[in-house]
Amino acid sequence: MTTLHLSERSAVEIRKDFPILARPTVRGKRLVYLDSAATSQKPNSVIDALDAYYREYNANIHRGVYEIAARATEAFENARARVARFIGCSPGELVWTRNATEAINLVAYSWGNANVGPGDAILLTEMEHHSNLVPWQLLANRTGATLRFIPIDERGELVLDGLDDLLDGCKLLAIAHVGNTLGTIAPLERIVPRARAAGALVLVDGAQAAPHLPVDVSALDCDFYAFSAHKMLGPTGIGALYAKRAILEAMPPFLSGGDMIRTVEYGRSTFNDPPWKFEAGTSNIAGAIGFGVAVDYLADVGLGWIREHEKRITGVALERLAALERTGLHVYGPKDPDRIGGVISFNLGDVHAHDVASILDTEGVCIRAGHHCTMPLMDKMGWHATARASFYLYNDEDDVEALVRALEKAARIFKL
Amino acid sequence: MDDFYRDYILDHYRNPRNFGHLEAPTVTAEDLNPLCGDRIRMELLVDADGTVKDVRFSGKGCAISQASASMLTENVRGKSLEAVAKLTKEAVLENVGIGISPTRMKCAMLGLRVLKSAAIGSLAAWPDEE
Ligand SMILES: Cc1ncc(COP(=O)(O)O)c(C=O)c1O
Numbered sequence: 001m002t003t004l005h006l007s008e009r010s011a012v013e014i015r016k017d018f019p020i021l022a023r024p025t026v027r028g029k030r031l032v033y034l035d036s037a038a039t040s041q042k043p044n045s046v047i048d049a050l051d052a053y054y055r056e057y058n059a060n061i062h063r064g065v066y067e068i069a070a071r072a073t074e075a076f077e078n079a080r081a082r083v084a085r086f087i088g089c090s091p092g093e094l095v096w097t098r099n100a101t102e103a104i105n106l107v108a109y110s111w112g113n114a115n116v117g118p119g120d121a122i123l124l125t126e127m128e129h130h131s132n133l134v135p136w137q138l139l140a141n142r143t144g145a146t147l148r149f150i151p152i153d154e155r156g157e158l159v160l161d162g163l164d165d166l167l168d169g170c171k172l173l174a175i176a177h178v179g180n181t182l183g184t185i186a187p188l189e190r191i192v193p194r195a196r197a198a199g200a201l202v203l204v205d206g207a208q209a210a211p212h213l214p215v216d217v218s219a220l221d222c223d224f225y226a227f228s229a230h231k232m233l234g235p236t237g238i239g240a241l242y243a244k245r246a247i248l249e250a251m252p253p254f255l256s257g258g259d260m261i262r263t264v265e266y267g268r269s270t271f272n273d274p275p276w277k278f279e280a281g282t283s284n285i286a287g288a289i290g291f292g293v294a295v296d297y298l299a300d301v302g303l304g305w306i307r308e309h310e311k312r313i314t315g316v317a318l319e320r321l322a323a324l325e326r327t328g329l330h331v332y333g334p335k336d337p338d339r340i341g342g343v344i345s346f347n348l349g350d351v352h353a354h355d356v357a358s359i360l361d362t363e364g365v366c367i368r369a370g371h372h373c374t375m376p377l378m379d380k381m382g383w384h385a386t387a388r389a390s391f392y393l394y395n396d397e398d399d400v401e402a403l404v405r406a407l408e409k410a411a412r413i414f415k416l
Numbered sequence: 417m418d419d420f421y422r423d424y425i426l427d428h429y430r431n432p433r434n435f436g437h438l439e440a441p442t443v444t445a446e447d448l449n450p451l452c453g454d455r456i457r458m459e460l461l462v463d464a465d466g467t468v469k470d471v472r473f474s475g476k477g478c479a480i481s482q483a484s485a486s487m488l489t490e491n492v493r494g495k496s497l498e499a500v501a502k503l504t505k506e507a508v509l510e511n512v513g514i515g516i517s518p519t520r521m522k523c524a525m526l527g528l529r530v531l532k533s534a535a536i537g538s539l540a541a542w543p544d545e546e
Contacts, residue, residue: 350430352478354452355421358520370452384476385452413421 009301011309011396017043017297018394029364032402037180037208037343037390038368039230042294046233049293053286061285062259062276076285079292080275083240086295087206087225088216093248095241095275096283100207101131103226103241104174106278107203108135110254111224111247112172118144120171123200125150125158125186126380127179130373132205132226136174145171150191152377156182156333160190167198175202177209181372181388182333183314183343185213192221201247207231211392212310212341214303217242229287234294238287241278248274255280298393306393310342313391317344317400324348324404327411332386342391345372348407349416353385356410363406420515421479428483433490438472443497445533449526454481458489458530466497473527480512480520485527487511492531500535503528505543 328349454477
């Protein structure tokens with residue numbers, strides 16, 4: 001992989017590492033990919049790493065004595081160390097999961113069943129993705145606990161006025177680091193200390209943050225951090241849960257079977273140490289290896305550069321979209337690049353978001369339309385559906401221009 | 417797909433026909449598109465012979481789902497429930513014309529599915545999957 005200094009990086013250059021971005025669409029348009037909040041594209045280095053594992057050293061890990069099995073095990077654990085370093089924890093605190101959703105479920109079942117009971121409260125926010133809501137609803141149903149919500153105002157900002165009251169009697173605060181519909185960045189530095197003071201543990205859903213912001217779980221002082229590889233240049237089917245070592249030690253197993261045990265008799269078993277205690281069955285070996293290469297790529301570009309780049313593109317996009325207000329375009333959420341991840345939700349006049357997305361598709365512009373897995377937030381805001389454009393390190397001003405031109409086309413077709 | 421949004425489609429989207437509710441519908445059905453949450457309700461007034469006398473639809477969604485449903489309601493008065501139950505996806509595609517992409521086929525079929533459900537009194541299969 002080429003190593004460049006941050007200042008030499010540019011989105012144009014980065015794009016060259018992503019083969020899909022060089023492929024025209026069926027209609028012969030340049031692919032303008034503005035849906036990285038759903039899943040990111042993959043650089044050659046990640047694709048090559050998956051290929052190399054299957055071609056050169058495909059073998060099951062742990063306990064294999066032959067050469068390729070040893071090589072696979074080493075690559076797998078090495079990837080864990082790199083992903084752990086990427087978020088500032090030690091490898092023993094990083095459990096592989098399928099994705100952020102499974103990481104949250106692991107906590108809801110294993111930690112939740114053991115630690116949450118009738119009368120306890122779990123505090124969420126009104127902007128959570130279904131992945132950080134439904135598992136807590138089910139936990140509440142199982143245990144008799146209740147859910148509370150930090151409100152979000154009509155601008156899309158979290159309202160922290162009543163936070164201490166909301167935290168009173170809470171066992172856990174589960175909160176998105178960056179919201180996926182409006183891009184709202186949660187002010188964790190103000191929220192986490194108050195949760196601590198109230199005696200609650202803190203789970204951070206980092207699915208939209210780990211790809212875009214420098215993340216250091218020890219500085220955040222959270223107990224759990226959940227994220228997915230596929231949103232951060234890695235493969236699908238692999239994600240991770242960070243949890244503080246002492247908490248992992250005390251947690252009972254989640255899924256059980258091979259690999260997570262120390263000894264097994266017919267009637268009883270003892271369990272492996274964390275993180276393996278939580279990794280039952282054969283893991284997504286290629287995926288983990290690819291995840292390690294993905295964070296290498298991100299670290300090489302630099303999360304500081306990525307954040308500044310996205311802020312700049314988001315700022316340009318907000319400005320250009322504001323000029324479309326005359327066609328009825330309306331942007332939702334905080335309109336300040338400092339306060340949002342590279343995510344912009346909007347609607348175009350009375351045109352349904354799905355129709356907007358279909359017309360944009362004819363111009364090669366990929367955006368998402370619908371409820372973005374935040375149905376309660378949409379209901380609260382009174383939106384049926386929104387269109388959402390999201391940016392990443394490979395997007396540039398040309399992509400924003402293509403978005404604007406395609407939106408102008410949609411406005412023309414709908415006679416706005 | 418951009419061919420799809422012709423004037424009469426936009427007209428049905430912005431001025432849906434037979435939109436609203438019947439005072440005393442004989443049969444009703446409602447469903448949503450699992451992909452996007454678009455919702456459609458159909459209400460039919462049926463006489464003793466099983467002939468559709470009146471129809472209303474309501475709902476919220478994209479131009480494809482709303483215009484398809486609107487156009488469908490223009491062709492059901494005077495039909496027997498049996499005939500309504502036998503309508504096929506072509507009945508919709510003839511109305512809405514060319515250009516529905518596979519990703520939006522469910523939007524176009526939602527109204528028909530709900531109408532057929534009302535006619536048979538239980539949830540009908542997706543017309544594009546039959
Ligand atoms: C904020 C947030 N949390 C959780 C998830 C779930 O991620 P995954 O589907 O990879 O588990 C997403 C994905 O869209 C997300 O945006």
